[in-house]
Amino acid sequence: MEEIVTVEDPGERFAGHPDPDIDIAIMPIGGRLQQLWDAGRRVSFKAVGADHCATDELLSRFEPIEPITFVGYPDGLYDAGSLLPIVRRGHSATALRIDYGNKPVFLVDASVFPGSSGSPVFLIVPASTPDKYGNIMLGPTTKVVFLAWLRRSTIATCRCTRPLLSCHSLGS
Incomplete structure (x- = not known):
C-alpha cells in the first residue's frame, strides 16, 4: 500500500550545501522513519553509507x-x-x-x-x-x-x- 508522507515546513528541515553552485540538499529523516516503523508501516529506501x-x-x-x-x-x-x-x-x-x-x-x-x-x-x-x-x-x-x-x-x-x-x- 502506497502512502504519501507530508513534511510540514520543509524549508526549515532542509540544509543546502554552503557552495551555491552545488545543487544538493540534505533533510534528516531518521525521526520520521522511526515513527513509521513504530506504527508498523513498512518503509523502503536505500542509503549510501x-x-x-x-x-x-x-x-x-x-x-x-x-x-x-x-x-x-x-x-x-x-x-x-x-x-x-x-x-x-x-x-x-x-x-x-x-x-x-x-x-x-x-x-x-x-x-x-x-x-x-x-x-x-x-x-x-x-x-x-x-x-x-x-x-x-x-x-x-x-x-x-x-x-x-x-x-x-x-x-x-x-x-x-x-x-x-x-x-x-x-x-x-
Missing part, C-alpha cells in the same frame, strides 16, 4: 574514462507503479580523482536530462575487473562505489561534484 564511498586508493586503479551510473528523477520522471527512479549510464570524461578546472569535479559524457542535478553518481565495479595496469581485481561481489553528485548539465557533458565530506563524515 561510508562503505560505499570512493577512496583515492580505489580510484587510483581506474582510467580517466570509466563507465558510470546515475540515479534520479529527471523532470519528475519515475516508474509510477513501483515509485522507482530512472537509472542512466554514461562514462567519465575526465579523471575521477583529479580536480577538473581546479575544482573537486569531473566531467561525464552521458544523456543527462534537466532535473538530474543532485543525482548520485556511482562506479559499478564487477566482482572481477581489470585495473588500468591490466591486473584483474577479484572481489566476492560486485561493488557499488559512490563517486559524486550530478550538477548543471549541458547537452552531452555535465560536471560531477565529488563529496566535500570525508567518508567517515558521511557514515555518521
